[in-house]
Amino acid sequence: MTALDNPNSDLFDPNASPQEDAGPEPVVYLVDDQQAELDLLQRWCSQEGLKTETFNQAEDLLKVLHADSHGCVVADLRMPRLSGLELQAEMSRRELTIPVILVTGHGDAENCRAAFQQGVFDFIEKGFRHEEILHAINSAIRKHRRDRFRHQVRKEALDLLRKISPRETEVMLLLAGGSPLKGIAQELSISVQTASKHRGSIFTKLNIDNEVDLYKMLLAAEVNLDVGPAALIPPAP
Template sequence: MHKETVFIVDDDASIRDSLSLLLSLRGYATALFANAEDFLAALQPDWRGCVVVDIRMPGMSGLELQRCLRERGPSLPVIVITAHGDVAAARQAFLADAVDFIEKPFDGKQLLGAIENALSGFRALDIAQARAAFTKPTLGQLSIREREVMTLMVKGLHNRRIAETLGISPRTVEVHKARVMEKLGAQNIVDLVRLVDKGLT
């Protein structure tokens, strides 16, 4: 699953096969599952793409699968399909961030549009996460002295005490503190403590 894949989860084999054929003809990779439990058992954190899931299946429903995926954090976007649509189910699906809620029999263009929207959103999230990881503040941005000053700052020591501990002047401490705050993007000492508690590397 190293490329974007449309994961089809439906207990109806004819639906799975017809969707797979439709999507394959449009150049999409597909993976088929007869129920939500099998999909969750196979699910890997590096899977990319989106999920097309039937709302009513033996065992776990499509909405329950959607909720499980959402609870795991940023994950595969979900398109819900159903032959028994109602306002309450649609509302529940959209509240859990479904990309679309499509009633059977559905128009192929509608489904393809929903899938492309889902994949576009997934790509955008992927880019945002990559940018966040790239810009994440790290201790590697600090000099050895700045790290020493930061360690004493989060312990609550004042400038004069930090200066005495490190054998430098209070003015030099102020300069190092300013650089620490700027490099780590902290607005105040509370922000700094929060960053350190989150585990800067």
């Protein structure tokens, strides 16, 4: 079953349950040069039933992270060699989308602003209660799971849409805009019968039943419906 086939998913609900796409078991990657801090966070995560991997420096984490890593990173802001902010910057450069939570004993507005500008998921001062950090970790994991699911849905939708011919793309845009077959025929200077055949071919190629399903698929593909047919579907990577 593909993500598009999941009958229980609401692709457009930002609060959709992450259980819709269980995927691989998430891992909480803990990075701190202070072993005592690592041990404490690992114990709290274990009590929550979360799988962890620990690292004393960010460079070691970067050796194991990859595009399919699932979960979140909890890293100290200030570490020798590579700081938490530098870790986030390097992950962004490598297009690693797993969320990062930075913890610090030196919280200030400048570091906080820099962290969020770089795309850090959360920024927490040390001295936090275990409930606070675990809430942030679970929120980050849920967000990453949703993002992974939506990315997979978009990929599958685009793969299907690339099967549509240029003429069918013109018909598809008009269908998505609510035009009836007669209006499509007039707009494209074709017969109603030909417009109907294009409609049937589109639905078959996309494995959908009606215009509502078509519109949902276009939303899932995150295409810009305001552009012309030629620019609607991006080429395959």
